[in-house]
Amino acid sequence: MSMEPNPFSLCGRTILVTGGSSGIGRAVAIGAARMGARIAVLGRTPDRVQETLSLLEGTGHVGHVSDLTKIDGIEGDVQAILDRSGPFGGLVYSAGASDVTLLRDIDMEKAERQMRLNWLSFMALSQAICRRGRYAPGLSVVALASISALTGQVGLSAYAGTKGALIASVRSLASEYAPRGIRFNCISPCPVDTPMQRETRSRLGEEWYRKEVLEKARLGPLAPEDVADPVLFLLSDASRRITGTNMIVDGGWSLS
Numbered sequence: 631m632s633m634e635p636n637p638f639s640l641c642g643r644t645i646l647v648t649g650g651s652s653g654i655g656r657a658v659a660i661g662a663a664r665m666g667a668r669i670a671v672l673g674r675t676p677d678r679v680q681e682t683l684s685l686l687e688g689t690g691h692v693g694h695v696s697d698l699t700k701i702d703g704i705e706g707d708v709q710a711i712l713d714r715s716g717p718f719g720g721l722v723y724s725a726g727a728s729d730v731t732l733l734r735d736i737d738m739e740k741a742e743r744q745m746r747l748n749w750l751s752f753m754a755l756s757q758a759i760c761r762r763g764r765y766a767p768g769l770s771v772v773a774l775a776s777i778s779a780l781t782g783q784v785g786l787s788a789y790a791g792t793k794g795a796l797i798a799s800v801r802s803l804a805s806e807y808a809p810r811g812i813r814f815n816c817i818s819p820c821p822v823d824t825p826m827q828r829e830t831r832s833r834l835g836e837e838w839y840r841k842e843v844l845e846k847a848r849l850g851p852l853a854p855e856d857v858a859d860p861v862l863f864l865l866s867d868a869s870r871r872i873t874g875t876n877m878i879v880d881g882g883w884s885l886s
């Protein structure tokens with residue numbers, strides 16, 4: 631029998647999951663804990679952070695409640711989590727907001743908040759974690775972008791812009807941090823069955839859901855776990871030579 635270590639294992643790693651209180655982030659937290667990681671669940675709503683913690687296998691997991699749009703607080707958030715969990719071996723940035731609005735109706739203050747949460751807070755969090763002594767060797771950063779950054783859909787100009795910024799920054803960061811062995815990648819999903827999508831579905835109706843989700847996702851509509859599993863791969867050593875990519879996870883949604 632081979633005694634080679636399993637490259638897909640996350641044993642011994644501390645992984646910070648923002649958006650860990652819901653949807654894709656929660657599925658990542660559950661999956662990463664099952665693969666042996668110690669999870670720091672970051673969310674905005676205390677009850678939902680606690681609920682995720684109650685679903686995790688293993689021990690040593692911690693919860694942290696914070697509003698990531700408060701950029702000035704991010705340094706303190708990272709230090710507080712570090713004190714309890716030790717240096718980070720993974721960061722999953724799944725916190726995000728989406729708003730389907732035509733250009734003529736965009737509230738610019740709301741769009742600015744969306745840009746802050748979906749892009750600027752990711753930059754601030756990455757800055758705080760990529761400091762000496764705060765990360766473990768082989769740190770892998772995975773950011774949730776979106777297929778909307780690549781395809782062009784009505785009503786998503788502001789949201790798509792935030793995700794395009796994320797994809798562009800991740801490529802640059804991958805190049806900047808490769809000499810330290812830190813990897814940065816994005817995952818771009820099509821619509822996934824989470825509270826975020828359910829909100830869009832209730833606003834745009836069942837016809838939208840049939841046409842934009844059921845008909846286009848050729849391999850079937852996506853559940854949070856369908857996105858979480860590729861995130862786990864990008865966190866693990868199995869992807870040790872992959873950096874700067876944007877992996878599309880869309881069940882064939884963007885095929886013509």
Ligand SMILES: NC(=O)c1ccc[n+]([C@@H]2O[C@H](COP(=O)([O-])OP(=O)(O)OC[C@H]3O[C@@H](n4cnc5c(N)ncnc54)[C@H](OP(=O)(O)O)[C@@H]3O)[C@@H](O)[C@H]2O)c1
Nearest residue numbers: 649651652653654673674675697698725726821822824826
């Ligand atoms: N679902 C989709 O169809 C889809 C498709 C493509 C890309 N994505 C992207 O995937 C990521 C996860 O989406 P999801 O569908 O899982 O969304 P979700 O279920 O709505 O979860 C969003 C998460 O972000 C957290 N959050 C929101 N505002 C925050 C703030 N100001 N500070 C800290 N945390 C905040 C929420 O915390 P609370 O629960 O505590 O409020 C929640 O954990 C997002 O970046 C989204 O843009 C989603």
